[in-house]
Amino acid sequence: MSHELWPKADRAPLPVDEIIRRLRDSFAHVEIDVEEASSHLEEEIRHMLRMVGEHRPSSEEVERVRRSIGRAVYVVLADGPDTDGTYLSFLLEPDHECIFISYESGGHEEASRELRERLARVLDYDMEIV
Numbered sequence: 001m002s003h004e005l006w007p008k009a010d011r012a013p014l015p016v017d018e019i020i021r022r023l024r025d026s027f028a029h030v031e032i033d034v035e036e037a038s039s040h041l042e043e044e045i046r047h048m049l050r051m052v053g054e055h056r057p058s059s060e061e062v063e064r065v066r067r068s069i070g071r072a073v074y075v076v077l078a079d080g081p082d083t084d085g086t087y088l089s090f091l092l093e094p095d096h097e098c099i100f101i102s103y104e105s106g107g108h109e110e111a112s113r114e115l116r117e118r119l120a121r122v123l124d125y126d127m128e129i130v
Contacts, residue, residue, distance in 0.1 A: 001103070001106075001109060001129060001130075002100060002101060002102045002103070002129075002130045003100075003101045003116060003127055003128065003129055003130065004098045004099065004100050004101070004127070004128045004130050005098060005099040005101070005119065005120055005123065005125040005126070005127050005128075006097070006098045006125055006126050006127075006128065007098075007124075007125055007126075008124060008125065008126055009126075011124075013096055013097060013098075014123060016073065016092055016093075016094055016096075019092060019123060020032060020073070020075075020092075022122050022123060023075065023077060023119075023122070025122075026118065026122045027077045027078065027079065027115075027118075028078070028079045028080050029076075029077065029078040029079065029080050029081050029083070029087075030075070030076070030077055031074075031075065031076040032073045032074075032075060033073065033074040033075075033076075034070065034071075034072070034073055034074075036074035037068075037072040037073050037074040037091055037092075037093075038069045038070055038072070040074060040091055041065055041066075041068055041069050041072060041091075041093075042069065044065055045062060045065055045066060048061070048062050048065070049062065064095065067095075068093045068094060068095065071093075071094045072091060072092060072093040072094060073091075073092050074089065074090075074091055074092075075088075075089065075090055075091075075092050076088070076089045077089070077115055077119065078115070079115070085107070085108055085111050086111045086112055086115065087112060087115070088101055088112050088115050088116060088119060089101075099119075099123075099125070100130075101116065
């Protein structure tokens with residue numbers, strides 16, 4: 001299972017700088033990694049370009065992802081540097097509409113429940129299961 005965090009109805013997504021500020025104020029351990037984000041986005045573009053037929057993304061979508069390289073960040077949140085499996089990680093793009101969170105396992109999802117709920121409160125975003 002995965003979760004998406006969305007801005008509340010009729011609100012724009014928070015700017016990345018504001019999200020990072022709120023995360024640093026609310027979590028004991030916050031890692032921000034531009035290189036990891038860029039690597040992830042480059043792989044996403046390669047995957048998009050391999051797709052065929054109706055599932056292939058538009059050139060505009062590929063370009064949107066390409067523009068995020070070097071500007072997006074990969075975020076890891078925890079209550080301390082020794083996460084012991086209790087952490088959240090996600091890619092945060094400058095033009096994000098939502099924050100997508102996936103898990104290594106059901107145990108990881110359950111262990112990170114409190115962090116996920118706090119993240120939604122801190123950002124004042126709604127959370128959906130996907």
